[in-house]
Amino acid sequence: MPKLYTFLKYFCVILWSCFVIAPFLWAISTSFKDFNSVTGGATYIPWLQFEPTLDGWSVLFKPGSQGGINIIGPYFNSVFVTFTASFISIALGTLAAYALSRYTFKAGFVQNNDITFFFISQRIMPPVVLSIPFFIFLSTLGLLDSLAGLILVYIVLLMPIAVWIMVDFFNRVPKEIDETALIDGCNPFQAFFKVVLPNSIPGMIVAGLFCIIFGWIDFFFAFILTFTNVQLLPVKIVALNSSITPWWSLSAAALVSVAPLIVVAFVVERFLSKGNLSGALK
């Protein structure tokens, strides 16, 4: 019986791994193919079944005048917008969450839980509903097609995630820790920055991870709110599509765009397995 169980366990893990890894393998092999190798039937092994070329990759770095898309500018735009918006969202979201977790707010029927819900409700509506207000809002401010405008919009989208995760995190930190800090001579600000914050790093990392992922993969707002001046990676990649779908350069672009998320995932996985995220507080 235990043998069967072990067999099933490994079988399932391997099966699932295939599902997860296969698209990557497909993308990697396709990115080194040319037109004929892609359209000439399924081939997998380089040199044996098809002749690898760097054409697909070189398109990404060539300027537009040579038929490329020059991905480097949009890449750094994406990194800058995502990380700045995530950082600000975490900073503001953590402060908001702490206040919501520790202090009681009451204005008529509106209480702490309602306020938390208002934050999260930003993410309940389909993005289309928000697109027109955002467009008018940014054009009034003169921030259309600018990095600052995108960061502003992304903060609106990402901060609810940060608030939501951090409220839950702070609710599980005993408030006696804050009280002890007060008794030990900290004013409320010192209690937060000297005691609560250093113990909240695990929660902030999780919240930050979610913010980075959701910010990085957004196509819709990046598409609506920018034209030619500022372009983000997802928009640029879609722009590759023309009358002939260039599967080889699309694959290369896809690999380049998931790379940072894979790096982040591995770093966090290390952190998780060291037990730093759990058990920081009893």
Place this chain on the structure above:
Amino acid sequence: MSLNLGNIIFKPTDQYHLNDISLNFEYGKMYTILGRTLSGKTTLLKTIAGLQTPDSGDIEFDGKDFLAIPVWERNVAMVYQQFINYPHLNVKQNIEFPLKQRKMDENLIEKEVSDAIQKVGLKGFESRKIQELSGGQQQRVALARSLAKKAKILLLDEPLVNLDYKLREGLREEFKKLFTGSEASQSIFIYASTDPLEAMQLNGDIIVIDEGKILQTGSAKEVFENPANAKVAEITNDPAMNLNKGKIENNKLILNNNIQFNLPGNLQTMSSGDYLVGIRATDLHLDNNGFDFKVDISEISGSETFLHLHNQDIKCVATIEEVKSYEVDENVKINFDLSKIYLFKESGELHYSPYNN
């Protein structure tokens, strides 16, 4: 030089958490606030610490209006029932945290911290992380942190309740030593507890509190011998004092139609009427000439057995000085030590105490 609480009222909902509390604490003394869970002990301590502001009333400490001073400037120390430390700091950093906060001289900090570590027996653990310590050690760190501060007021909120039996006994002894040492006269100790035995062992002044109201204050001996009312008698005894309705009639004390005594000499002068008859579990004995009781439950506690018994509507708990299991509904014969009987008026006030005459 003392801490005075005057008419403190705290009523956050429609229920009183603190109901007209007036108390006077003096330096060098140890006070035990004894009450059940949710009786207002923690609220009272938090009010003294400044973590909670009462709705009305005043607190005066060394002639200063304490309510006008924020928590972080009050110089109190508090140890919680949960083991509360700073998880991101190691043992030594935890203990020196309040001193650093006060910007004390580095050398002095070093000395105070090593003193405190010595006192609570954590030598050699200075650089350990909090998560690597056992519950008892974590609580010692919290205690050391409050000792190192040399606070004028030390508040202990059931500090031993989450520890296992042996540790509890050991730490309680240490508490007693710490609070009667030479430096103790510089501070006020207030210890909250639900455990009457603990309160008696600490042997300080006892403040009995229930539903936010003070029922009685006095020395351990006073509270033990003369509980002000039936409620105090229940709270200050474990198992709670047995209280049953009874009456005195024709020189007889009658609990029900089975259990009746001829009044012993010391009760002869009592007037006839209805009373609440109180007797401690330890004053009920197995006796072949006793009254018939049926066992509801028997619980073994250390070297004793608590028997929960009933005879018709009379319910009581008896402490038997041996370890023995009884069957449910088993018949036992129990006698009352009549010289230890208390009488309370029907309203609950103490009418007669065996220690008073």
